[in-house]
Amino acid sequence: MSTTADAGAPTAHRPASGAWLHGVVREVDPAALAGLVGMDGRDVRAVRSAGLVAVVSDAPLAEYGEEPLRRKLEDLSWLEGAARAHHGVVEALSRTGAVVPARLATVHRDADRVAAVLAEREAELTAALDRLTGRTEWGVKGYVVPGAPAAEEEPPATGGGGAGAAYLRRRRAQLTAREQGQRIAAEAAATVHDALAQYAVAARRHAAQDRRLSGAPTAMVLNGAYLVDVAALDGFTELVRMLAGRHPQVRLELTGPWPPYSFVAERPAEEAHQVREPAW
The missing domain is CATH 3.30.70 (Alpha-Beta Plaits)
Structure with a gap:
């Protein structure tokens, strides 16, 4: 399994950062991601594995772990902004080709876990992309x-x-x-x-x-x-x-x-x- 994700263990200088998943595509031009803004105004990045690409935003677990995220989802104002940011990335990806959009508020513990999911579900995700192409x-x-x-x-x-x-x-x-x-x-x-x-x-x-x-x-x-x-x-x-x-x-x-x-x-x-x- 190969991946471009850089998600080593957290250190004293780098707090644990989860990965907010926006969607999965077959490939994406890095230039297409350069101008995209994900959650909280953060840049989006690609996680590659098993011939697929997941597009994610960094999501610090101190803010986006299960309990903090649950509290955020009860804030309608925050939820509206989050939905708008998430959809903006998915919509931009859809203009470049087929995309399997992730549901709102899907946060993995790190990019390595995202890469593992791509590998585990390669056949399923590839079939979905085939069905959605064109x-x-x-x-x-x-x-x-x-x-x-x-x-x-x-x-x-x-x-x-x-x-x-x-x-x-x-x-x-x-x-x-x-x-x-x-x-x-x-x-x-x-x-x-x-x-x-x-x-x-x-x-x-x-x-x-x-x-x-x-x-x-x-x-x-x-x-x-x-x-x-x-x-x-x-x-x-x-x-x-x-x-x-x-x-x-x-x-x-x-x-x-x-x-x-x-x-x-x-x-x-x-x-x-x-x-x-x-x-x-």
Whole structure:
């Protein structure tokens, strides 16, 4: 096993430094890493082993050991910044070719351990890189369109009871219409997802985001991820456009390209100091 990692035992002059893992690639140009900034503004570096390259940031264990990291992950402000820094490196790697992104907060005890993981999982990681080569992840989100044509509306109910009863009937009719609209939008979203999944190489349907997270004025009914061949991208985007016209009950939003977070198998990494399990 060969590795360029320099991670000897800690000394009195050099405290123990873990390795925050960003992702794995087949190869990387050192010039491409020169301008990248990882965790806490630190430079990123390559750890080579078994014909693979892991890109890491130094992560002192006094700050990123299991207990300190657990406390950090409870700080939403820190977590947002960490996610942004981690994603920035993964996104830059994805622009140079296939990348197997590590899940957020995957910290190994040192670079030697990272190299060992590359050797242990060479076949698995190589197969993942083969599967992701020439493909990118795209997201399609769908939101309810209020008042979109769906089904023939029933005539308003009539009857006595005065102004109070009339108000209750109107309110009941409004709630019924809203529920029906959301149901029909959900059915349309399922149809859209099935059509996109048949076109894509692989597809995942994630849980819909709450409006407080999505920032959208109406409910999300589709949160799909699709692995698409680069050569087939024009056809995929045209299919999204066509489906949007065919299903006016749902407003579709295409996002991407993204690193293939949704299409990396979940697997814990032995001896990694982390709270959340990594993607591999």
